[in-house]
Amino acid sequence: MVRYNKEFASPRPMMDVDTKPFWDYLKEKKDLYFQRCANCHSYMHPPRPICNQCKSFDMEWVPSSGKGTIYSYVVYHRPVHPGFEVPYEVVLVEMEEGVRIVSNMVDCEPEDIYIGMPVELVIDEVADDLVLPKFKRRNT
Numbered sequence: 001m002v003r004y005n006k007e008f009a010s011p012r013p014m015m016d017v018d019t020k021p022f023w024d025y026l027k028e029k030k031d032l033y034f035q036r037c038a039n040c041h042s043y044m045h046p047p048r049p050i051c052n053q054c055k056s057f058d059m060e061w062v063p064s065s066g067k068g069t070i071y072s073y074v075v076y077h078r079p080v081h082p083g084f085e086v087p088y089e090v091v092l093v094e095m096e097e098g099v100r101i102v103s104n105m106v107d108c109e110p111e112d113i114y115i116g117m118p119v120e121l122v123i124d125e126v127a128d129d130l131v132l133p134k135f136k137r138r139n140t
Helices: 020-029
Strands: 033-037 059-063 067-076 088-095 100-103 118-127 130-137
Touching: 020 033, 020 059, 020 130, 100 130
Parallel strands: none
Antiparallel strands: 033 059, 067 088, 067 118, 088 100, 118 130
16 A cells, blocks of 8 residues: 655656546546547557557547456565655556556555455545546455
8 A cells, every 4th residue: 555755745647648638537537548449449558649459540538447457566665756655566457448557556555465356446636636546455
């Protein structure tokens, strides 16, 4: 579970023209949206201007189920940024849509995480102007 050191500003994800809709949907709709090719219907994350399957530029944004499983994870015991308290985990979640997203857990300690753990989306309002997708254990 990520804990923030309040003495330091939280690190912020890089946002650009391709990722802006992802962050806007997250903040405004409080839901996870993924980019999908309107031509071949392949899902993509992180967002990009062109489909990596069929090379189409015709992209759309569709809501995610918010459900996935832990594909992999790592536990940090040394801070990579002073805004984080250690230990904390970084999880790679494979979503039902087939894309993977890097995030954190909100409801369990690093030693409780396991590969294959079913998880679901939680919206974490880290700051007034920053909303992040995080995950909690899912009852199956």
